Amino acid sequence: MVAAGHQLTAEAGARTLREGGNAVDAAVAAVLTSWVCEPLLTGPGAGGYMLVAGGGEEPTLLDFFIAAPGRGADPATRGDLLAAECSFGDAMQVFHVGAASCGVYGMPAGLAAALERWGSIDAAVLAAPAAALARAGVPLNAAQGYVSEILEPILVSTAESRREFAPDGRVLRDGDLFHSAELGDTIERFGADGAAPFYTGDLAAAVTDWVGPRGGQLTGADLAAYEAVPRAPVHATYRGRDVLTNPPPSAGGTLIALALARLDERSGAGPPSLEDLVAVMAEAQDERTPEFLAGLAEPGFAERFLAGRLGSTTHISVLDGEGRACSVTCTNGEGSGLVVPGTGIHVNNVMGEQDLNPLGFFTFPPGRRMPSMMAPTVVLAPDGAVELVVGSAGSNRIRSAILQVVVGVVDHGLHARDAVLAPRAHYEDGVVYAEPGIDEDALRAAGHPVVAFRARNLFFGGVQAVERDRDSGALSGAGDPRRGGAALAA
Numbered sequence: 001m002v003a004a005g006h007q008l009t010a011e012a013g014a015r016t017l018r019e020g021g022n023a024v025d026a027a028v029a030a031v032l033t034s035w036v037c038e039p040l041l042t043g044p045g046a047g048g049y050m051l052v053a054g055g056g057e058e059p060t061l062l063d064f065f066i067a068a069p070g071r072g073a074d075p076a077t078r079g080d081l082l083a084a085e086c087s088f089g090d091a092m093q094v095f096h097v098g099a100a101s102c103g104v105y106g107m108p109a110g111l112a113a114a115l116e117r118w119g120s121i122d123a124a125v126l127a128a129p130a131a132a133l134a135r136a137g138v139p140l141n142a143a144q145g146y147v148s149e150i151l152e153p154i155l156v157s158t159a160e161s162r163r164e165f166a167p168d169g170r171v172l173r174d175g176d177l178f179h180s181a182e183l184g185d186t187i188e189r190f191g192a193d194g195a196a197p198f199y200t201g202d203l204a205a206a207v208t209d210w211v212g213p214r215g216g217q218l219t220g221a222d223l224a225a226y227e228a229v230p231r232a233p234v235h236a237t238y239r240g241r242d243v244l245t246n247p248p249p250s251a252g253g254t255l256i257a258l259a260l261a262r263l264d265e266r267s268g269a270g271p272p273s274l275e276d277l278v279a280v281m282a283e284a285q286d287e288r289t290p291e292f293l294a295g296l297a298e299p300g301f302a303e304r305f306l307a308g309r310l311g312s313t314t315h316i317s318v319l320d321g322e323g324r325a326c327s328v329t330c331t332n333g334e335g336s337g338l339v340v341p342g343t344g345i346h347v348n349n350v351m352g353e354q355d356l357n358p359l360g361f362f363t364f365p366p367g368r369r370m371p372s373m374m375a376p377t378v379v380l381a382p383d384g385a386v387e388l389v390v391g392s393a394g395s396n397r398i399r400s401a402i403l404q405v406v407v408g409v410v411d412h413g414l415h416a417r418d419a420v421l422a423p424r425a426h427y428e429d430g431v432v433y434a435e436p437g438i439d440e441d442a443l444r445a446a447g448h449p450v451v452a453f454r455a456r457n458l459f460f461g462g463v464q465a466v467e468r469d470r471d472s473g474a475l476s477g478a479g480d481p482r483r484g485g486a487a488l489a490a
Helices: 007-018 023-037 107-118 123-136 142-150 159-165 181-193 202-214 220-225 252-267 274-286 290-295 301-307 397-410 416-421 440-445
Strands: 002-004 047-054 057-064 082-087 092-097 229-231 234-238 241-245 314-319 325-331 377-380 386-393 425-428 431-434 450-452 462-468 475-479 486-488
Touching: 002 007, 002 023, 002 462, 002 475, 007 023, 007 123, 007 314, 007 486, 023 047, 023 107, 023 123, 023 181, 023 314, 023 325, 047 107, 047 241, 047 377, 047 386, 057 107, 107 123, 107 181, 123 181, 202 220, 234 252, 241 252, 252 274, 252 397, 274 397, 274 425, 274 440, 314 462, 325 377, 325 386, 377 397, 386 397, 397 416, 397 425, 397 462, 416 462, 416 475, 431 440, 440 450, 462 486
Parallel strands: 431 450
Antiparallel strands: 002 314, 002 486, 047 057, 047 325, 057 229, 082 092, 234 241, 241 377, 314 325, 314 386, 377 386, 386 462, 425 431, 462 475, 475 486
16 A cells, blocks of 8 residues: 555555565655656655664664755855745745755665665666656646645746746646656666766766855765665654654654653543643644754664653655555755756755754754654554554644644544544644634633634645554555545555
């Protein structure tokens, strides 16, 4: 079973499973396809995380997230971040773009490392369908059209971005064809040569030669030093289950682990109330202090942090026939607006993401992984088998979205689809954001200011989930309609 942010992304993963590939092969095929079907959320200039567990595998989190740039760069040449105000309809958010926002991408390194460690199908075979799709083109679905509308100020910020995403003088909308022969060539190049051209070869030179003169700090030394890093996942317990998620230096997994433990304490044996959920969201946010962010780089930080307190983006979830789970979350931020000519690579804007730079922009040293909220997660049943594979897009809303889906499946006995469709709330900066179906009156009665959305919205994340029924063993999945997701059985 594969759940992903686009029908064609899910189809690529399911096809790979049918052709004998394992969960990681399927995830890589799906990720490469997502570069074409979800080009505003991910791509070769992005980064992410992959969690692999179950099926006899030692649980491992592969970290290929964005790193801070600047090796050998002169800070005096750094350009200004450019503000772009984007509307979600019921909420506004300012993003920062331009060359100075470009961090060290990890996507090619991560996919190559995953295939080397777990893959069973040649990268060229996995890349070929995605490359062909890029050359032929894919019509934007409604969700991707909405993303394009939201991100319009970024997509028209440079001439090269306009050529890619607004070729007729307006940004692509629902039904418009996105195609990029250059991106197709780049995908094919990954299949043939792996990650090397992106970090020490001609593609690396093309990126740095384009970004640097425009005020970026991304250098050849940054790319040459980059590598994907395997890490031991954070372990949390919830309702007798083992929850595996993203460890430091990422921030999101540790905060999800804290929230799950607090829910166990607050709600006892019964399902948590809405007030319980909001309370643990607030506590997790309050813990994201300067000391917390500084500590993420320290060995053993998660264990010490949790012991003392326990008493972009797109996602793909895969579960294969051997019980192996692969949960992978990727993001380009919102994109920097810099699309490198000849490559189709839209470089990320993670250095301009306020959510990932709460201590201020440009405070992390070169090479430091940025403290993402992304948290690919696997829930193991009491017998050790994989019960739920889950993850989300959505910046700071990632942790609240994952938390609510886990509670829906584990506490309320919902199938993955119903848990993903259920209305969501999110607490941030003293305000509760609520979708229709959330009890706004109860929240206001408890003293919470509420921002009520008029409809389900991608603001609340994009959860992709695969579940194994605890009794029958049958698989079910859910692609989040907030972001045009789909789930398919192989």
